[in-house]
Structures are given as C-alpha cells and as structure tokens.
Amino acid sequence: xxxxPIPFPRPGSAExxxxxxxxxxxxxxxxxxxxxxxFITIPLYRANIIPLFGGHKIFLxxxxxxxxxxxxxxxxxxxxxxxxxxHMVAGRGKKADWLQxxxxxxxxxxxxxxxxxxxxxxxxxxxxxxNDFLIWYVSxxxxxxxxxxxxxxxxDDLETAxxxxxxxxxxxxxLMTKVFAM
Numbered sequence: 001x002x003x004x005p006i007p008f009p010r011p012g013s014a015e016x017x018x019x020x021x022x023x024x025x026x027x028x029x030x031x032x033x034x035x036x037x038x039f040i041t042i043p044l045y046r047a048n049i050i051p052l053f054g055g056h057k058i059f060l061x062x063x064x065x066x067x068x069x070x071x072x073x074x075x076x077x078x079x080x081x082x083x084x085x086x087h088m089v090a091g092r093g094k095k096a097d098w099l100q101x102x103x104x105x106x107x108x109x110x111x112x113x114x115x116x117x118x119x120x121x122x123x124x125x126x127x128x129x130x131n132d133f134l135i136w137y138v139s140x141x142x143x144x145x146x147x148x149x150x151x152x153x154x155x156d157d158l159e160t161a162x163x164x165x166x167x168x169x170x171x172x173x174x175l176m177t178k179v180f181a182m
Contacts, residue, residue, distance in 0.1 A: 005156065005160070005161065005162065006150075007162070007165040007166070008149045008150060008151070008161075008163055008165055008166035009148075009149040009150055009165075009166055009169070010149065010150025011150070012150065013146075013147065013148060013149045013150035014091070014147060014148050014149075015091055015148055015149040015150075015166065015169070015170065016149070016150065017029055018030075018091050018092055019091075019092070019093065019169050019170075030092075037075065037076050041059070041076040042061070042074055042076060045059070045061050045076060045112070046061070046074075048115060051114040051115055056113050056114035056115075058078055058079070059076050059077065059078055059079070060076070060077055060079050060086070060088075060111045060112060060113045061074055061075070061076055061077075061111065061112040061113075061117075062074070062075045062076075062077045062088070062098055062102075062109070062110075062111055063108075063109070063110040063111070063112070063117070064098055064101035064102055064105065064108060064109055065101060065104075065105040065108035066101055067100055067101050067103075067104035067105065073097070073098070073101055075097070075098040077098065079113075080137065080140075080141070082133060082136055082137075085174055085175065086111075086113075086174070086175040086177075087125075087133060087172055087173070087174050087175075088172070088173045088175070089170055089171070089172050089173075090170060090171040090172070090173065091148070091170055092170075093169050093170050093171050094171060096171065099171055099173065102122060102173070106121065106122070109121070109122060111175065118177065120175045120176065120177045121175075121176040121177070122173045122174065122175050122176055123173070123174050123176055124171055124172070124173055124174075125171075125172040125173070125174060127164065127167045127168065129172070129174075130163070130166075130167035130170070130172050131163045131164060131167050133172055134163040134166065134167065135158060135161070135163070138151050138156075138158060138161070139158060149166055
C-alpha cells in the first residue's frame with residue numbers, strides 16, 4: 001500500500017482542469033471564463049456594482065498593456081491579502097495572458113480595488129514563497145483550497161503536505177504597494 005499523498009492539483013479541481021486536462025477541455029473552460037468576465041464581471045465592476053456589494057474584498061480589476069496589441073487590457077483577478085500584501089494567483093501559470101502582459105510592460109500595471117485605482121509594481125514569488133503562501137491559504141481558506149486544487153481537510157495534513165508540484169505549475173504575484181483602505 002502506498003501512503004504517499006497524491007500531489008496537487010488533484011483531479012476534479014479547477015487547477016487540474018486548467019493545467020492538466022486535455023487541450024479541448026482547457027480551451028472550453030478558458031472560453032467560458034473569458035465570456036463571463038467580458039460580459040458580466042468587468043461591466044459590473046466598472047459600474048461600481050461589485051464594489052458596492054463587497055466583491056472588491058476578493059476581486060480586483062487588473063489593467064495591463066497588451067504585449068502584442070499595445071491596447072489596455074482589463075482582467076478581473078481573485079486576490080488575497082497575506083500580511084497586508086496583495087497576492088494574485090495565475091492559475092494558468094506562465095500562460096496567463098494578464099501575467100504575460102505584466103511582464104512585458106511592468107510600468108503599465110494598475111489595479112482597481114473597490115472604488116480606487118492606482119499604479120503598482122509587482123514581484124513573482126519563488127517556489128519556496130509560493131509553498132509558504134499555499135500553506136497559509138489552506139489554513140485560512142480550506143474550502144476554497146478544496147475547490148481550487150483539491151485540498152481535503154479531512155485527510156490531508158498541513159504539516160506533511162507538499163505543494164511543490166502545484167507551485168511549479170502556477171505563478172503567484174505579490175503587489176508592491178500599500179494595501180488599499182477598504
């Protein structure tokens with residue numbers, strides 16, 4: 001019997017579907033998310049409806065300059081505050097368009113959280129920093145961790161969990177600015 005834990009992300013989780021499923025399934029899922037963002041999330045955020053109802057505590061609008069087009073791109077991104085620093089997870093890793101745009105044009109990055117918009121700088125986390133973030137994330141948001149990458153609080157042990165396989169697939173960006181007053 002093999003007692004070694006199943007690595008993350010696990011089958012059935014959102015990250016598994018985004019990173020490890022067939023290309024057809026990945027494309028279908030990505031198209032669905034892009035349409036939701038384009039027709040629902042971005043318009044509601046820009047109209048200040050999402051901030052009005054508290055959605056700004058989880059989602060921000062990321063403004064980047066397109067690496068190919070040079071046009072402004074707007075992407076809703078889930079974020080978390082750890083030690084009063086905003087962290088954004090690129091679930092598609094280096095393939096995430098918003099991350100590629102940030103890296104190509106780091107001077108043209110802004111975020112809108114709630115009703116406030118400001119320029120930001122950023123830093124990508126190392127594998128060790130990502131592992132530390134994921135340990136923190138699991139301890140603070142176990143239900144979200146289950147949905148995102150298959151954490152099971154009933155059978156998984158935070159002391160022995162190894163997030164390295166997940167940390168190698170995703171990117172985590174830390175914003176280098178003071179947290180917005182909310």
